[in-house]
Amino acid sequence: MDEHIARIQEHKLRTVWQNEERDFTRWLAENIQLLGSELGIEIEDAHTEETVGDFSSDIVAREMNTGETVVIENQYGKTDHDHLGKLLTYSSGKNAGFTIWLAEEFRPEHRSVLEWLNESGPKDVKFFAIKPRVLSIENTDKRGFEFEVVVEPNDWEREITDESLSETERSYREFFADLVDDYSERRPHWSKLKPGPRNYLTFSAGISGVSFGWVFHQGPEFAVELYIQTSDAERNMAIFEALQEQSAEIEANLDTELVWQQLSDKRACRIKWPKPLEEKITQLSASQQAQLVEWGVDVMDSFQEEFEPRISTLNVD
Structure with missing residues (x-):
């Protein structure tokens, strides 16, 4: 040897x-x-x-x-x-x-x-x-x-080509697969996720019930967001308000105006950076999807960099 x-x-x-x-x-x-x-x-x-x-x-x-x-x-x-x-x-x-x-x-x-x-x-x-x-x-x-x-489940690795998925579900999975690969290159220590056939992909923001996410919304629009949904509605609001108090500094650092939403029907809160789209995911060209992936990677990188240290120092218990 x-x-x-x-x-x-x-x-x-x-x-x-x-x-x-x-x-x-x-x-x-x-x-x-x-x-x-x-x-x-x-x-x-x-x-x-x-x-x-x-x-x-x-x-x-x-x-x-x-x-x-x-x-x-x-x-x-x-x-x-x-x-x-x-x-x-x-x-x-x-x-x-x-x-x-x-x-x-x-x-x-x-x-x-x-x-x-x-x-x-x-x-x-x-x-x-x-x-x-x-x-x-x-x-x-x-x-x-x-x-x-x-x-592991028989289809765990081949779900991406599952013929039972709709065109929209396959489009979401393929889009997020590309985004995950690119974001993993941007942040090598980020825990790489397995994309699902859904309109969103989220990962922990460091507090249970609080997550970063890429989400397709009706409009249509694509957004990078922070979603706050712990089991305690009052705690959700406390986290949201503590961050909102810093909104002027956050938005100045990100050089954009964010959308701050209290979702009373879900007892949750959302802070998002939206990007309006001309078409739904299934109607976007390969070039448009590639540009959207690039936008999602750049914006999430800045968004995570701005919010993560603020979340880690919150005192809302």
Whole structure:
């Protein structure tokens, strides 16, 4: 073997997190964006040991773009029937859209169960088997970490060409795929998202329930925006008003006039930078879409740069 090449060694999770429930589960909840990034989704608002009947799920969270519930069951060692039963119980009890089982080793029969559920189970639930791995380079003490996807929904990677989608849905997915690629180049450390066949794509602004987003609105228009929708309507308004008090400085820095909206019917608030469009997404030429992607990348970069530090220093609790 080349003297400059070393072997990779794999270690048990407990060499880093001694206790699965007390250490690893809590760490994962606090760093849930790492798992979301691996799957190409945006997971937020992760809670540990959430009650489901007489039991408690390891982690229950929310996928930001769809609003679907995410249920996560962690397990050290090799998978067993007990944890499979818990996983399905929690998924059913929480009406989960994403059901994720993390384990160090998956028995073939358990992997087959998740594959069968993705193939023949409820169509609105996506089942994943994920192997968390602690790695190091041979003869070094420094550890690294990664997720290995063992099972995923059959169409998870080919949804972009799904013939069941409408022309509009395909147009949204293709547009946001280009935008995500370009924004990832602009911000290499940004967690790259998996575009869906929807008129919007959002990602966390650093506070649960507050998100940055690119959105197509009626008009038609395309907008870069900050959407505020926590579970507390009063807190939504407090965040909105705290930012609105800084509106003169924000708009001067961005050199534009923003739209500040209180959405009373949704108990939410929105701050947006809109761009009117001449046509709907399906009627835009390739050149027009490319220009719109460029606008979306430039504006979101400035928008995020302006709002992110302000959001991080808000005191509205």
